[in-house]
Amino acid sequence: MSTTGIDSWAVDLADIGAVYPFQGTEVVMTIIGVVLWIAWHVWQIKFENKTFEEDEAKLRQQHSMEETIKRQNSLN
Amino acid sequence: MGNNLDAITTVFTEFYYWLTVALMFLIHVGFCMYEVGASRAKNKMHTLMKNSMIIPLVTVTWFFFGWWIYWAVPAGPGITGGLDPDGFAAGYTPWSDLMGTNLSDRISGVFWAAFLLFSWTAASIVSGAVIERIRSGAFWIFAVLVGSVTWVIDAAWGWHYGGWMVQVLGYHDAYASGVIHAIAGGAALGVLVHLGPRFGKFDAQGNPREILPHNPWLVCIGLFLIYTGFWGFYVACNVPIISPETIGGQISGETWTATTIYLTPTTLSAITFNFLMSLAGGMLVGYTVSKGAAFWTYSGGLAGIITASAGNDLNHPIQAMIIGGVGTYLAYKLHFWVERRFKIDDAVGAVAVHGYAGFIGLVICGFVLWGHPSSPFEGYATISPWGNFIGAIIMFWVLGFLPCWIIAGILKGMNLLRIPEAIELAGLDVHENYGTDAKNAELQQAELAHARELGLLD
Numbered sequence: 001m002s003t004t005g006i007d008s009w010a011v012d013l014a015d016i017g018a019v020y021p022f023q024g025t026e027v028v029m030t031i032i033g034v035v036l037w038i039a040w041h042v043w044q045i046k047f048e049n050k051t052f053e054e055d056e057a058k059l060r061q062q063h064s065m066e067e068t069i070k071r072q073n074s075l076n
Numbered sequence: 077m078g079n080n081l082d083a084i085t086t087v088f089t090e091f092y093y094w095l096t097v098a099l100m101f102l103i104h105v106g107f108c109m110y111e112v113g114a115s116r117a118k119n120k121m122h123t124l125m126k127n128s129m130i131i132p133l134v135t136v137t138w139f140f141f142g143w144w145i146y147w148a149v150p151a152g153p154g155i156t157g158g159l160d161p162d163g164f165a166a167g168y169t170p171w172s173d174l175m176g177t178n179l180s181d182r183i184s185g186v187f188w189a190a191f192l193l194f195s196w197t198a199a200s201i202v203s204g205a206v207i208e209r210i211r212s213g214a215f216w217i218f219a220v221l222v223g224s225v226t227w228v229i230d231a232a233w234g235w236h237y238g239g240w241m242v243q244v245l246g247y248h249d250a251y252a253s254g255v256i257h258a259i260a261g262g263a264a265l266g267v268l269v270h271l272g273p274r275f276g277k278f279d280a281q282g283n284p285r286e287i288l289p290h291n292p293w294l295v296c297i298g299l300f301l302i303y304t305g306f307w308g309f310y311v312a313c314n315v316p317i318i319s320p321e322t323i324g325g326q327i328s329g330e331t332w333t334a335t336t337i338y339l340t341p342t343t344l345s346a347i348t349f350n351f352l353m354s355l356a357g358g359m360l361v362g363y364t365v366s367k368g369a370a371f372w373t374y375s376g377g378l379a380g381i382i383t384a385s386a387g388n389d390l391n392h393p394i395q396a397m398i399i400g401g402v403g404t405y406l407a408y409k410l411h412f413w414v415e416r417r418f419k420i421d422d423a424v425g426a427v428a429v430h431g432y433a434g435f436i437g438l439v440i441c442g443f444v445l446w447g448h449p450s451s452p453f454e455g456y457a458t459i460s461p462w463g464n465f466i467g468a469i470i471m472f473w474v475l476g477f478l479p480c481w482i483i484a485g486i487l488k489g490m491n492l493l494r495i496p497e498a499i500e501l502a503g504l505d506v507h508e509n510y511g512t513d514a515k516n517a518e519l520q521q522a523e524l525a526h527a528r529e530l531g532l533l534d
Contacts, residue, residue, distance in 0.1 A: 017180045018173040026171035030140065033170070037136050045213035045492065055507050056498045065501065072118035072503035075290075 085317065086182060092316045093186045099308025100193035102301050104131065107200040110298025111207060113291040114424050118503025119208045120290060126212050127203045133216050134199050134223035138192045139175070142224035144168045146191065149229055150236040156243050190312045194231075194256060197309070199223035201260035202480075204424035206267055208274050209500055214493045218480055222263045230475045231255050234467055237339045237451065246450040246457030247467040250336045251313050251347070251385035253437035254471035261431015262476020264422065270484035271493060273421030275500055284415050287423070292370060299374035303355065306381060310347050310388075313337050325452030339452050342389035350396035354384035357400030365408050372408060375425055379404040379433040386441035386464070390448065399440050407433040431472055438468040 001007065003021035059065060108127050115123040134142075147165035151157030160166060167174045167184075174181045175188075199219040206215060234241040235255045241247035249255050278284055289295050315335045320327040323339050333341045355377045362376015363369075383403025384396040391399065411428035414420050422428065442464030450459050457463060487493040499506065527533045 013179055018176060018178045020176040020178075023173065026173070026176075030170040033136065034140055037133075037140065041213070041216065044216070045211075048211060048213050051507055052496050052499055055502070055510075056496055058510065059498050059502055059506070065498070068502045068506065072506060072509065073116070075117035075503075075505075075509075 089316060090183050090186050093183070093190045093312060096308040096312035097186070097189045097193055100190070100197070100305050100312065103193070103305030103309065104196050104200060106298045106301030106303075106305060107197075107204065108298070109301060110295045111204045111424065113294030113296075113298060114204065114289040115207050116287070116503070117290040118505055118509075120505065121508060122212070122504035123207050126207070126210075126215055127200060129212070129216060130196055130199045130203065130219045130223065133220055134195050135192060137220050137224035138188070138195050140170050140224075142195060142228050143188050143191065144170070145225065145228040146232050146236065148232070150232040150239045152233075152240050155240040156238075157240075161238060191231075193312070194252070194309070195223040195227065198227040198256050198260045198263075201257070201426050201430045202264045202267065205264035205422045205426040206271055207423045208504070209494055210267070210271055211492060211495055214484075214487050217483065217487070218263065218267060221479060221483060222260060226263065226475045226479050227256065227259050230259050230471055234471070235337055237337065237453075241463075241467055241470070242338060242450050243456050245463035245466055246459045247463050248338070248441060248445060248448070248450050248459040249386045249438060249464075249467065250338070250342070250389040251310055253382055253384075253386035253434040253441070254468055257382045257385075257430040257434030258438065258468060258471040259434075259476035261427045261429075261434060262472035263480040265420070265427045265431060266477040266479070266481035267484045268420050268422060268427070269481060270488045273419055274423070275497075277421045278419055282416075282419065284421075289371075296370050296374050299371075299378060302378060303381075306351070306378075310351055311344070314342065314344070314347070315339065316344075323452055326454055327452050335452075336389045338450060340389070340449065341452075346390070347388055349393040350384060350388035350391050351381060353393040354380045354388065354391075354396040354400035356380070357397035358383070358404040361401040361404040362408070365405055372425075375429050376404040376408070379407045379429045382430060382433040383407075383437035383440065385434075386437045387445050390445055395444060399437065399444070402440070403433040403436045406436050431476070435468045435472045438464045438471070 004019050005023060006016070006019055059068060104127075108124055111127050112120050112124050144165050147162070147168050148160045151159075151161040153159040166172070168188075169175070174184050178184075199222050202218055202222055203215065233239045234247045234249055235252070236242070239247070274287060276285060277287060313336065315337070317332050318335055318339070319332045320329060323335070325339065327341070334343055336342050358380015359373055359377040362379070363373040366372035366376070380397075380400025380403060384391060384399040387399070388396055407425075407428040410432045411422065411425050414427070415422065420427070439461070442459060442461035445459045446461060448459045450456050450463075484493060494500075495504065503509075524533065
């Protein structure tokens, strides 16, 4: 028995439908996929907020704002 | 595939749509190039990532629910029928065995991808308008909303051959003036109202300043690439070859034909004439009205195509040229009027080129094709000015502006819409650029040391 349900190509192709592996787990795969997608947004928003907070702190502590603006505006 | 003719037709159709997907990929490359070019150098890498991540996010959500929505809601539901009126949506749930390798269905994935590329385009149009001050996390929520929900609803209503807007209003929009462009332009405007302009865009008296692109050449080549990808978009909107029997409508005889997405007859010849003539009309007017400005000349070409697209299955080429020119002129004037009057900072003119031109194109199409059958099926309303005007309102305001305006308001209330002021002033790439000087200095010291070892320096 294979994971695809196909054990041999001695078949009439007109009788064959899905051939991807682990048929029957589609609903579970969908749930996993949707959870991963939503979790990614949650992680990304937290990551972005944290990055902005860190950068703002650096702008205040290590660099003068004037120096940073001049430097950033001199980029090509 | 029952016999050789069926097999050839199936393989040809598969390959036809597959080729459109590859061509339409260029639209996204073009959008990235022109958006990055239009941004200032201090924001360019962030701008690139903001647009690029549309690809994975809209793709997975299109798989999870976008494609299903298209087939589930053409009748409203509740306007001309219920949910899934044709029974196709059941086959396009993410857990259906048709949504994978299946030897009894060879084309669903290719159709799915062609529509997915339309979805990327819809989301990407919004992206350009909001550059340099929107949080990526917020933008990607709008990308999913527009790319996998709202545009799909409008496509089901106004593009599906059984859509209620086609049946009841005679709505006609063969190459998506409204279905893609007006809705995306409206969505961008909805976000911009809450987002506000970039720092420095308006002076103390409220007069707009020009924020120059860091790379105008990249902007123009990006727009050139969008033209190229637009070829794929146009042919993807057609059915390449189909028999009257397969259509199953009122067409008699045995002459096979190409059709629009509504299954109304057209030809590849017609859309080739009209694509190029509307592009030409838009570029000529864009150049003239902007006094030769490269950005607005290229954008004019795009606006020309977008304006004429609703009726480009049937227009005469000279009509397409004139319609393209009229739409470009009005979109250009509206862009600057709205900017000055309402202080809307649309960084790349996306609301104008896509939204206003798409809206205007729908209205013009209603007049130019007045009385033409909107469908090969009996009982459908014919094309009319009022049908297309109501359709334009639905596209731009109801499904475009309103949902994004509401979500943008919520995100603004949660302080998740706009980047912090210090980051905007310093530039969004400031995080990547921290440490760059130290890294460059370290590398320079290493190179100097090696040059000394080689005796090239004292």
